[in-house]
Amino acid sequence: MKTFYITTPIYYANSLPHLGHLYTTTVADVIAKNKKQRGFDTYFLTGTDEHGVNIQRIAEQNSQTPKQYVDYISDELKRIFQTFGLNDYDVFMRTSEPFHYEAVQNLWRQIAANQTPKGNETIYKGFYEAWFCPNCAEFKTETEYQLRDGEDVPRCLIHERPLDRVAEESYFFRLSDYGEFLLEAIEANQNLIRPEARRNEVVSFIKSGLQDLSISREKRSVYWGVPVPGDANHTIYLWVDALSNYITAIGYGNEEKESVGFEKYWRNVTHLVGKDILRFHTVYWFSFLHAAGLRLPETVFAHGLWLDNHGRKLSKTLGNAIDLEFLHRHFSIDAIRYFVLREMVFGQDGKFGYESLIERANADLASGLGNLSSRTLSMINKYRDGAIPSGKIEEHNYIYAKRAGISADEQELVSVLEHARDEFLRRFDNFEFSLALEILWTVIARIDKMISDAKPWELIKDEKQTETLSAVLYRATETLRWLCVLLYPVMPEAAQKIYRQIGLSDDVSKTNPENLSYGELKAGTRIGETEAVFPRIDKQKVMSEIQKDAEQTPQRGGGGAEVLEEEKRRRGEEQKTASNEKQMTTDDGQQTTDDDQFIGIEDFLKVELRVGEIKVAERIPKADKLLRFEIDLGEEQPRQILAGLAEYYEPEKLIGRKVVVVANLKPRKMRGLESQGMICAASLENNSDDAPALATFLEDVKIGARLK
RNA sequence: GCCCUUGUAGCUCAACGGUAGAGCGCGCGGCUCAUAAUCGCUCGGUUACAGGUUCGAAUCCUGUCGAGGGCACCA
Numbered sequence: 001m002k003t004f005y006i007t008t009p010i011y012y013a014n015s016l017p018h019l020g021h022l023y024t025t026t027v028a029d030v031i032a033k034n035k036k037q038r039g040f041d042t043y044f045l046t047g048t049d050e051h052g053v054n055i056q057r058i059a060e061q062n063s064q065t066p067k068q069y070v071d072y073i074s075d076e077l078k079r080i081f082q083t084f085g086l087n088d089y090d091v092f093m094r095t096s097e098p099f100h101y102e103a104v105q106n107l108w109r110q111i112a113a114n115q116t117p118k119g120n121e122t123i124y125k126g127f128y129e130a131w132f133c134p135n136c137a138e139f140k141t142e143t144e145y146q147l148r149d150g151e152d153v154p155r156c157l158i159h160e161r162p163l164d165r166v167a168e169e170s171y172f173f174r175l176s177d178y179g180e181f182l183l184e185a186i187e188a189n190q191n192l193i194r195p196e197a198r199r200n201e202v203v204s205f206i207k208s209g210l211q212d213l214s215i216s217r218e219k220r221s222v223y224w225g226v227p228v229p230g231d232a233n234h235t236i237y238l239w240v241d242a243l244s245n246y247i248t249a250i251g252y253g254n255e256e257k258e259s260v261g262f263e264k265y266w267r268n269v270t271h272l273v274g275k276d277i278l279r280f281h282t283v284y285w286f287s288f289l290h291a292a293g294l295r296l297p298e299t300v301f302a303h304g305l306w307l308d309n310h311g312r313k314l315s316k317t318l319g320n321a322i323d324l325e326f327l328h329r330h331f332s333i334d335a336i337r338y339f340v341l342r343e344m345v346f347g348q349d350g351k352f353g354y355e356s357l358i359e360r361a362n363a364d365l366a367s368g369l370g371n372l373s374s375r376t377l378s379m380i381n382k383y384r385d386g387a388i389p390s391g392k393i394e395e396h397n398y399i400y401a402k403r404a405g406i407s408a409d410e411q412e413l414v415s416v417l418e419h420a421r422d423e424f425l426r427r428f429d430n431f432e433f434s435l436a437l438e439i440l441w442t443v444i445a446r447i448d449k450m451i452s453d454a455k456p457w458e459l460i461k462d463e464k465q466t467e468t469l470s471a472v473l474y475r476a477t478e479t480l481r482w483l484c485v486l487l488y489p490v491m492p493e494a495a496q497k498i499y500r501q502i503g504l505s506d507d508v509s510k511t512n513p514e515n516l517s518y519g520e521l522k523a524g525t526r527i528g529e530t531e532a533v534f535p536r537i538d539k540q541k542v543m544s545e546i547q548k549d550a551e552q553t554p555q556r557g558g559g560g561a562e563v564l565e566e567e568k569r570r571r572g573e574e575q576k577t578a579s580n581e582k583q584m585t586t587d588d589g590q591q592t593t594d595d596d597q598f599i600g601i602e603d604f605l606k607v608e609l610r611v612g613e614i615k616v617a618e619r620i621p622k623a624d625k626l627l628r629f630e631i632d633l634g635e636e637q638p639r640q641i642l643a644g645l646a647e648y649y650e651p652e653k654l655i656g657r658k659v660v661v662v663a664n665l666k667p668r669k670m671r672g673l674e675s676q677g678m679i680c681a682a683s684l685e686n687n688s689d690d691a692p693a694l695a696t697f698l699e700d701v702k703i704g705a706r707l708k
Numbered sequence: 709g710c711c712c713u714u715g716u717a718g719c720u721c722a723a724c725g726g727u728a729g730a731g732c733g734c735g736c737g738g739c740u741c742a743u744a745a746u747c748g749c750u751c752g753g754u755u756a757c758a759g760g761u762u763c764g765a766a767u768c769c770u771g772u773c774g775a776g777g778g779c780a781c782c783a
Contacts, residue, residue, distance in 0.1 A: 012783040049783050130781085141782050175780095197713070201778050204711075214781060242783050277783065284781090311775085345721090349776085356719095363732065366743055375742035382741070438731080452747040457740065536743050 004040040005265040006032050009273050009281075010047040010093055010245050013073040014054045017080040019306055019314060019322045019352065020274065023340055027303065027433075028272050029086050030341060033489035034428060036088075038512050043265045045249055046081070047093030048074040049242045051225040053138045053217075066224040070096055080324060085333045085492070091260075093249040095241060099256035104236060105229040106253030107244050111291040116177035122291045128170035128214040131163040137221060139166070171216040171228060173240070178287040179210050185286060191299045193282050194431065195347035198275060198302045202282050213284065215240050243285045246271065247294070269297035278302040301431055304349035310634070310704070311351065319608075322352055326549050330354075330542050334491035335361040335534070341433040341490055354546055358539045365494075368444050369483065370534035373498050375451065376476040377530045383460050383469060388503065390523035391474030393467045401468045405453040413475055414518045416446060417482055421516055424486055437490070440483060447479050477502055478521045485513045494533050503527040609680070609707035612639070612661040617654040629654075629679070631661055634704020639663075639676040645694075660695040660707060 008024045011017075025046050032044040050070035059069035074094055081087065094100075112123045130139040133156040145154040145163055153162040183206055186192050186199065193199040216234040219227070226241050228234040246269070248254060251262040273281045281300050289296055307313060308320040315321060327336060339357045342364065344350030380386060391410060393401055398408035407413075420443045427436035451472060459469040481502055488495040488508045499508045503525040615638050616630035627645050630638040641661065645654075660680040680695040 009783075014783085052783075054783085128781085139781085141780085143782055197777085200712075205779075208779075211780070238781070238783065275777090279780070280783075343720090351720090359732075362743095367745060371743055371745050373742095375745075377742095379741045441731090448746060451741075452739075455739080455741090460741095532743055534743080536745095 001041045002039070003264050003268050004032075004035040004042045005250070005269045006035070006042070006044050007246050007269070007271050008046040009271075009277060010045075010049040010095065010242065011077060012052075012054075013048045013050045013070040014058055016073065017077050017324060019324065019327075021077065022080065022084060022086075022324060023306060024272055024274065024303065025081060025086050025089075026084070026337055026340060027346070029088050030337065030433070030489045031270070031272075032088060033492065033509065034513075037485075037488060037509060038514055041264070043091075043250065043260070044089045045091050045093055045246065046086075046089045047091065047245065047249070048077060048095070049245070050074070050094055050096045051241055052238060053222050053224070056222070056224045057136070057138075067096060070094075083324075083328055084336070091249050093245050095245055099254040100245065100248045101226045103248035103253035103257075104226045104241055104244050107247070107288075107292055108229050108236065108240065110253075110293070111173075111288065114291055114293060116174050116291065117181050118177040120174055120177055122174055123171055123215070124174065126170060126172050126212075127167045128172075128217075129165065129167040132166035133159060133161070133163050135159045135161065168218050168221070169234075170214045170218075170237075171231075171234060172212045173215045173288070173291070175210045175213045175284070175287055178283075178290065179206050181290055182206050182283060182286055185290075185296060186282075189296075189298075192296065193278070194299060194301045198278055198347070202279060205279060206283060210283070213239070239280055239284050240288060243280065243288060252294075266295065269299075271297055271300045273300060273302055275302040275304060301347070303346055304344065306344070306352040307349055309351055309353040309356070311349075314352070322354075323550070326354075326546055329549070330546060331357060331361070331537075332493075332534075334494045335365060337490055338365060338437070342437045343434070345434050346431045354543060355539070358537045358542060361534065361537055362539070364441060365534035366532075366536045368441060369487075369494075369498075370532060372444050372448060372476070373480055373501065373533060374530065376473065376480060377501055377527055379456055380473055380477065380527055381530070383456065384473060386527050388477055388521065388523055388525045388527060389470035389473055391471045391478065391519070393471050397464070397467045400464050401471065404455070404459060404465060404468045404472075406450060406468065406472060410471070410475060410518070413450075413479070416443065417479065417516075417518060421482065421486060421513060425513060433490075440486060443479065443483070447476050451476060474521070474523065478518060481521050482516050484508055485511045485516055497533050501528045501530050501533075608663040610634075610661050610663040611658055611703055611707070612663075612677075613703050614654050614657050614659060627654075631659070631677070631679075632703055633661060633663055633677075641677045641679060643679045643681075645679075645681070654694075657694070658703070 006028050008028045011021050028044060028046065032042050035042045048070065050066075050073075055066050055070060059066040062069060064072075074092070078092060081089075108123075112121075114122055116122050128139075131145055131154055132139050133145075136156060136158060140154075140156060140163060144157055146157055147154045151162075153165075155162050183203065186203060186206075193202055215237055216228050217225075217237045219233050219235050222235045222237065225235040225237065228236055244252075247262060247266065249257060250260045250265050251257040252266075271281055278300065285300075286296050305313065306322070308318075312318060312320060335357065339360050340350075340352075342360060343352070343356065380388060393408050401408040420439050423439050424436045427433070427439065454468065454472045456469050456472055459465040459472070480498060481504065484495040484499045484502075485508055488511075492509065496508050502521070504521075610633050612631035612633045614629055615632050617627055626642050629641045629643065631641055632638045639661070662678040662680065665676075665678050
């Protein structure tokens with residue numbers, strides 16, 4: 001039997017679930033469902049990566065043990081997956097499980113027992129030297145420290161204190177011996193790393209020369225992890241521990257999971273990863289596997305990130321993150337699944353916005369697939385008493401079919417469907433989900449056109465057209481059946497629903513799309529209860545509800561920092577209510593500095609300052625100070641903003657001028673008009689006669705650009 | 709700083725040396741089985757800009773400007 005093993009990354013347990021987790025797991029779920037449907041013996045892994053110093057620290061700060069903390073995070077992730085119907089995975093892997101400890105140590109021993117391709121020992125002891133922050137108790141990477149002008153010792157971004165140069169005893173993996181092996185392997189299998197642009201990046205990285213990799217930390221700094229076999233003073237660090245989950249979970253190196261079938265599933269492996277961790281899943285992972293004498297996966301596919309409508313990364317601080325609770329509250333699971341697969345070219349970045357989600361759901365699902373099913377079934381009810389008619393047209397009636405504008409022979413439709421099915425599956429296997437779906441929507445358009453051309457509502461009036469009408473209805477229904485089978489992995493609920501409405505009772509999840517054959521839909525089948533499968537979404541209504549939700553929910557979800565922040569806030573509030581003291585002191589008893597006169601960068605980033613161009617400027621009747629502006633911020637619509645500049649500026653002269661706008665100011669009404677922001681201007685305090693001066697730029701700045 | 713990719717209709721993208729196309733949106737018309745749906749038509753682009761190669765350039769080359777990404781211990 002053909003096997004198929006698909007994995008998502010195991011998500012690092014330092015942060016609450018976010019869209020990225022949901023996305024990767026959704027894609028994996030879609031692929032797994034498709035493979036299962038097609039008879040592959042499929043195994044689907046997702047889970048959490050739970051070790052390391054970051055977890056130690058967060059747990060300590062939350063007064064928890066690391067285990068308690070990761071239990072909480074992994075439960076949250078499972079809960080979110082459940083909420084979004086992602087319950088088809090075969091294992092939720094956790095690296096803190098005992099079998100994983102055993103298996104990782106066995107992997108280490110196996111690697112250590114072998115030699116590198118150049119005949120050297122694979123693992124050796126040395127010293128890892130890097131910048132170290134004693135307050136964080138961890139080594140800092142380049143992105144985690146900052147070198148200020150005129151200083152030669154970098155500072156920790158969190159504590160802003162100079163870092164120490166520290167050397168620590170560490171085991172190293174001789175990665176430098178694997179460059180040639182990697183290049184050959186990548187060359188030999190064009191599917192090994194995808195998409196191509198990412199593969200090229202990995203290749204050029206390897207060609208630039210590989211350094212050996214530190215794979216352990218001293219236990220006194222990192223105790224939360226798997227001990228190095230035979231050396232209890234060291235903990236296996238990060239990659240050997242994390243990456244190996246893909247094999248330990250299916251039985252490598254341990255008895256507990258032996259029955260899953262390592263031999264079986266490791267033959268055909270697909271790893272889905274975010275582009276940010278591609279290198280580790282290729283350069284490191286392939287080398288580890290080779291060092292252990294194991295074969296490489298078939299494909300590691302790096303997908304892109306979801307950005308907002310302006311192409312910015314989604315983040316808490318920017319306030320543009322997609323809230324999973326909102327998503328779930330306002331949209332169906334199927335609509336979300338369809339959207340993420342249709343909207344993002346897999347492998348590239350994509351834009352995620354509630355508006356585009358609504359537009360897709362309405363255009364493609366409600367108006368497209370939903371409406372086709374609705375109109376077809378309704379006609380079967382009306383014209384054929386709810387029973388699917390035969391699609392056969394007797395030869396002597398061909399002439400009438402032709403007159404009605406449809407081909408008498410159904411062969412034309414059969415080849416359209418077969419071609420669409422083959423292309424869909426081919427695109428699907430090639431991770432081109434967006435194109436695959438597009439193909440099915442051309443089929444929908446074709447059937448819509450067939451119905452419009454044939455005009456069943458006229459055929460019903462003509463007895464000679466009985467067979468033509470029946471054929472039209474049969475063809476449309478049979479097409480719907482095919483669509484359900486093909487679309488099941490993407491929209492499991494809707495596919496099953498339409499399937500039932502057609503009157504089919506079998507399980508669409510077990511129907512192999514490769515075996516679809518035209519004409520298997522039996523005439524005489526009574527159709528089921530019909531009901532809109534994709535209700536139309538009222539864009540205005542839902543958008544304003546989401547807006548309201550957002551106002552009531554200042555912060556949620558997000559990265560580890562936010563978990564901490566929330567925890568701190570909670571504790572802070574408790575302390576405030578417990579004691580009405582004016583001045584707080586830190587834990588070590590030191591007097592706090594007067595923080596009130598400073599704000600942190602995160603406070604500043606809350607203010608969204610943007611460059612806008614004044615498109616319209618006019619006086620408001622009966623208001624002697626206010627001017628009404630329409631300002632282009634690079635958004636879909638210019639903003640209406642009111643400002644008290646009428647005494648100082650001629651409105652006409654302001655048109656075309658670029659100004660600084662506070663873009664996320666809460667809208668408010670003045671003189672019955674809503675002002676959606678504020679224009680920045682300098683003014684001298686205590687001197688109301690002094691004219692304001694609009695903030696402006698000497699350089700040519702882009703409309704919508706953010707000030708920071 | 710070095711390297712790579714990219715700039716095509718309001719939006720998303722296709723054409724990769726031979727008359728610039730599709731979907732969505734907009735506008736008009738038809739139809740009524742259907743979830744204001746569907747069908748047809750229209751509108752819409754000196755293919756970022758400036759040079760060059762060629763009979764012919766969105767496509768190849770050079771430069772300018774803009775956008776994105778990669779340059780190791782970051783899950």
